[in-house]
Amino acid sequence: MGTTLEELRRLQTVELQLVTIRQNREGKLRRVELLKRQIKQIDDRLAAHHTAAREKQMRLDALQLDVSAREDSISKHRQALNKAKTNKEYGLILTAMNTEQADNAKIETSMLQMMEEIQAFKDEGVAIDAEKKKSLDDLAIAEKALAALDAETKARFDALKAERDGIAAHVSPDALTAFERAAQRHDGEALAAVTRPRPKNEEYMCSGCNMTLPLDLYNALRTKNDVVLCKTCGRILFAEIQASASTAGRRSR
Ligand SMILES: [Zn+2]
Known part of the structure; x- marks a missing residue:
């Protein structure tokens, strides 16, 4: 065999070792990048979740104000009822009061339902937080593995590269x-x-x-x-x- 092929075969031996180290590193790097993407997606979900939770809470607060205002009106009507001068006036006030009470009862039912939804929403948020924590832990492990690999292989990788360059200098x-x-x-x-x-x-x-x-x-x-x-x-x-x-x-x- 001629010299060129001999040099190329030596180059091949070194190249394959470099490729092994590089592929091993790429595998670990891909894992780190995948986890970072996952955490970003979880963060997006959390942000959307918080916005939705805030909106639900605001709707609930608005309903609560609505109920309170109607309760004030009911108590005013109750006082007015005692001062009613005619049966007709009494009847009108009573009808208005009954309507308000019926409305409030209806709203309170939907408020209860909304509170249950908000609680379920909070539980869901806790689950997403736990998911994020797990991904962060996984990321820390993956980053540590990558750093450990780099520390372990850096000297060898550099030596192989120097060897490769040395052989390559003799090849056309x-x-x-x-x-x-x-x-x-x-x-x-x-x-x-x-x-x-x-x-x-x-x-x-x-x-x-x-x-x-x-x-x-x-x-x-x-x-x-x-x-x-x-x-x-x-x-x-x-x-x-x-x-x-x-x-x-x-x-x-
Ligand atoms: Zn072939």
Whole structure:
């Protein structure tokens, strides 16, 4: 195998470790962001709930004023009843009083119903508050896990990045571009070994996407130090047999 492919394989080893750390971090970060969105939604619900509760209470207060005003009127009518001079006058006052009393009884019934609704509403508010508290607790845990991961992996991540940059400096810009493109497309897995599924057959496959490769492409790969891409998945191909020799060589260094 040529030097470029050797360097790319070393780059691949480092890249995959970087991707693992990055994906792990992204998972934890997504959890933090999800919880923040949830808390924002709960806050919106709480705000709407408080507004609605306030409106209900205001309606109840207005009804209470209405009832009180009518009670005043009833007591005035009661006094007037004693001073009534004719039967007709007495009858008129009595009718007005009865109407007021009937109205108040009706309003008081709906006030009772409204009070029950307000109580149910308050219970609902307590439940939303509890939901928010739980989400805040979950968020604190998730943020702590993210910070712990960062503290734990920062040094390793930086070292891997430095190593990656060191190797990349020895790779030609074209090869590096091809590598980065394939790495981005396949979660860091930029390289794929060429396999020969049936030893008796002169048939070669890309181990990345399992598609058959043209024979001349395999021959080119064996004889030249070129970066050859799988036409299907875009991974950089390397020949399996030479690859294992390269691994042994690396180990002995
Ligand atoms: Zn492929």
